[in-house]
Amino acid sequence: MIRSPAELAGLIEARSGAEVLGLDVEGDGFFRYRSRLCTLQIGDAASVDVVDTLAIEDLSAMARLLGPEGPVKIVHDVSFDNKMLASRGLPLGNVFDTSVAARFLGEPNTGLAALLAARFDVKLDKKYQRADWGARPLTDDQLAYLAADVVHLPELARQLREAAAAVDILEEIDEETRYAMDRALDPEVERAPWTRIKNARELSGQALAVLVALADVREEAARDEDVPPFRITSNAVLFEAARRHPRRVADLRRIRGLSALSDAALSAALEAAERDGPPSAEPSEPPPPPEVRAERKAREKRLGQWRTEEAKARRVDLQVVLPGHCLRDLAGMTAPDLEKIAATPGLGAKRLAKYGERLLETLRAADAAA
Numbered sequence: 001m002i003r004s005p006a007e008l009a010g011l012i013e014a015r016s017g018a019e020v021l022g023l024d025v026e027g028d029g030f031f032r033y034r035s036r037l038c039t040l041q042i043g044d045a046a047s048v049d050v051v052d053t054l055a056i057e058d059l060s061a062m063a064r065l066l067g068p069e070g071p072v073k074i075v076h077d078v079s080f081d082n083k084m085l086a087s088r089g090l091p092l093g094n095v096f097d098t099s100v101a102a103r104f105l106g107e108p109n110t111g112l113a114a115l116l117a118a119r120f121d122v123k124l125d126k127k128y129q130r131a132d133w134g135a136r137p138l139t140d141d142q143l144a145y146l147a148a149d150v151v152h153l154p155e156l157a158r159q160l161r162e163a164a165a166a167v168d169i170l171e172e173i174d175e176e177t178r179y180a181m182d183r184a185l186d187p188e189v190e191r192a193p194w195t196r197i198k199n200a201r202e203l204s205g206q207a208l209a210v211l212v213a214l215a216d217v218r219e220e221a222a223r224d225e226d227v228p229p230f231r232i233t234s235n236a237v238l239f240e241a242a243r244r245h246p247r248r249v250a251d252l253r254r255i256r257g258l259s260a261l262s263d264a265a266l267s268a269a270l271e272a273a274e275r276d277g278p279p280s281a282e283p284s285e286p287p288p289p290p291e292v293r294a295e296r297k298a299r300e301k302r303l304g305q306w307r308t309e310e311a312k313a314r315r316v317d318l319q320v321v322l323p324g325h326c327l328r329d330l331a332g333m334t335a336p337d338l339e340k341i342a343a344t345p346g347l348g349a350k351r352l353a354k355y356g357e358r359l360l361e362t363l364r365a366a367d368a369a370a
Helices: 007-013 060-066 079-086 097-106 112-120 140-151 153-166 171-183 205-225 235-243 248-254 263-276 290-314 324-329 338-342 347-369
Strands: 021-029 039-044 046-051 072-075 096-099
Touching: 007 039, 007 046, 007 060, 021 079, 021 140, 021 153, 039 079, 039 140, 046 140, 072 153, 072 248, 079 171, 096 097, 096 171, 097 112, 097 153, 097 171, 097 324, 112 153, 140 153, 153 171, 171 347, 205 235, 205 263, 248 338, 290 324, 290 347, 324 347
Parallel strands: 021 072, 072 096
Antiparallel strands: 021 039, 039 046
């Protein structure tokens, strides 16, 4: 395990001449309020290095390997990797995502375990899937688990790239990978804690007010203790507590699962619920008028029909022709023209050249028929 700046420098020097490297990272979001980058695994079929990213304060030298000028990095589902690396100020570029490639090739199961089992008869051990990667020391079994996710990535990528080249979809895979990387770094939209609770809107009046207040005190406790909110108490417990219309702390103490919240916290929640009442039922933004919704629906239908026909003609997956996020963006476009279509995130130069005029025609035809 790489635990010092000197060892890290040796790794970088040894790996900098590689053409392709498998890459994976682990965080501790299952155990912390804010996930930390705990380990970084990088290597090939011959060997994998595991970097203890908690032990090394300055990881900036890794930019030589991880950035766009470094070797091709093979990852599986780049979004998490990019987000975690960015949390330590590390760039990521020159990436091939086997998850995107498998999806665009129409693989029935695109998880890494399924792909390795199907292609290499390799069974990944899931024993440490929910391990606390922030705990130290890591055992030999844990280090072997970390390496196992990386060692087969270069060969998996080679096979997927070969299959993608045969149907001329490499550029689309690269475009979608860049899109996923960009979206991973989008600022997170702040949401009130209660809105993350399933079926919260089934409650109303004072019951909803209690749910809002309990979710707030749980969030505060989780932040103070540096644990995920679910480790304080579950959403289901909060929902049940609010549903019972509690008036006193004693009422809440009759409900199992609230022991991690102090009497003071529960009392504060009940006081806040009484003082503030339920949140407004009005959405923050009014819904679009019926004619706009109808226009969007008509566009989505036309684009979907065209996409299906084109994918069938090319014998490729629907996402190759037009990813779902592009379809939705195009359907919601005001006064579409080629310039706006070209600016659609994730569409890319190849699709624009191949389909730009057709997309514009399809949108205008949908509008004319609406």
